[in-house]
Amino acid sequence: MEALSAAGEPAIATHALTKRYRGGQLAVDRLDLVVPRGSVFGFLGPNGSGKTTTIRMLMGLIEPTSGTARVLGEEMPRAGRRVLPRVGALIEGPALYGFLTGRDNLLRFDAADPTADPRTRRARVDAALDRVGLVAAAGKKARAYSLGMKQRLGLAAALLQPRELLVLDEPTNGLDPQGMREIRTLVRGLASEGTTVFLSSHLLDEIEQVCTHAAVMAQGRLLTQGTVAELASSARGRLAVTTPDTAEAVRVLKEHGVNDLTVDDDRVTGELPAAVPELAELNAALVRAGVRVRSFGTARASLEDAFVALTGEGFDVAG
Numbered sequence: 156m157e158a159l160s161a162a163g164e165p166a167i168a169t170h171a172l173t174k175r176y177r178g179g180q181l182a183v184d185r186l187d188l189v190v191p192r193g194s195v196f197g198f199l200g201p202n203g204s205g206k207t208t209t210i211r212m213l214m215g216l217i218e219p220t221s222g223t224a225r226v227l228g229e230e231m232p233r234a235g236r237r238v239l240p241r242v243g244a245l246i247e248g249p250a251l252y253g254f255l256t257g258r259d260n261l262l263r264f265d266a267a268d269p270t271a272d273p274r275t276r277r278a279r280v281d282a283a284l285d286r287v288g289l290v291a292a293a294g295k296k297a298r299a300y301s302l303g304m305k306q307r308l309g310l311a312a313a314l315l316q317p318r319e320l321l322v323l324d325e326p327t328n329g330l331d332p333q334g335m336r337e338i339r340t341l342v343r344g345l346a347s348e349g350t351t352v353f354l355s356s357h358l359l360d361e362i363e364q365v366c367t368h369a370a371v372m373a374q375g376r377l378l379t380q381g382t383v384a385e386l387a388s389s390a391r392g393r394l395a396v397t398t399p400d401t402a403e404a405v406r407v408l409k410e411h412g413v414n415d416l417t418v419d420d421d422r423v424t425g426e427l428p429a430a431v432p433e434l435a436e437l438n439a440a441l442v443r444a445g446v447r448v449r450s451f452g453t454a455r456a457s458l459e460d461a462f463v464a465l466t467g468e469g470f471d472v473a474g
């Protein structure tokens with residue numbers, strides 16, 4: 156069955172997917188995205204870079220202006236009725252009934268699913284509440300929920316049924332550090348059960364901790380996609396020198412083209428130039444200038460380094 160419908164097809168594949176909103180805003184520009192089955196895929200980008208717009212197109216909530224989107228091997232939005240029951244989604248603030256309790260909201264969501272057996276409804280809802288850590292707050296009215304509690308409830312709704320694909324738009328938005336850790340554990344658990352997870356986020360270290368793959372968007376365009384390890388290694392790590400002679404070290408390093416130098420105590424760090432000088436040569440130059448080098452090396456590049464190198468800007472700059 157599975158093999159028939161999707162032999163080797165990625166969980167998500169878009170081709171030249173484009174959305175221009177009425178009013179002219181080009182929100183997504185010829186996007187080619189490939190989300191492998193079984194991956195935990197991080198969808199990164201600054202505010203306004205087109206993440207939510209892409210997710211809305213994938214879920215058939217808005218029509219693309221042009222291009223195609225395939226989800227679980229089928230064309231969206233055309234095959235939505237077949238595809239969407241296999242997908243759990245959390246998109247920008249779930250629609251909740253404020254006058255109902257968290258549990259009653261979930262019972263309603265479950266009742267709206269024609270494939271859900273009413274006899275096992277309570278058990279499903281309780282299991283979902285448990286998974287997102289809402290058991291204690293299940294009897295509270297949703298309008299009295301905090302942002303993080305609402306987010307958890309939306310996630311619980313997406314988890315009522317086992318899904319092949321989960322699409323989560325900023326799932327950790329509004330969560331406290333403990334909540335974020337719980338979501339991370341939850342996502343890892345789902346992935347180990349074989350669910351593909353596609354999630355957007357602003358938090359690069361979160362993505363780095365939980366995702367196997369990532370894509371980076373800026374101003375509606377895809378800048379890069381690949382495994383997290385590939386992306387991180389595409390950026391060079393920062394040079395770090397430990398020395399009591401920081402001022403002199405800064406001078407010498409600057410002379411050799413090292414940029415963005417910062418001094419923190421006895422530690423000087425900087426960005427290596429595009430034409431990397433021989434590191435041993437750089438070290439020798441420091442020593443020749445009388446700098447007492449206590450340690451010298453490059454720190455492993457993080458996804459954040461890669462992101463900054465790609466977008467050339469801080470993370471929260473509007474696109």
Ligand SMILES: Nc1ncnc2c1ncn2[C@@H]1O[C@H](COP(=O)(O)OP(=O)(O)OP(=O)(O)O)[C@@H](O)[C@H]1O
Nearest residue numbers: 176178180182200201202203204205206207208209
């Ligand atoms: N309904 C709409 N009508 C017109 N323009 C829109 C609409 N929704 C989004 N946009 C514009 O499309 C662009 C992409 O927005 P989108 O919400 O997809 O970004 P995002 O990457 O999800 O941002 P964020 O990180 O802030 O959630 C922005 O310039 C935004 O102003």
Ligand SMILES: [Mg+2]
Nearest residue numbers: 206207208324
């Ligand atoms: Mg968004």
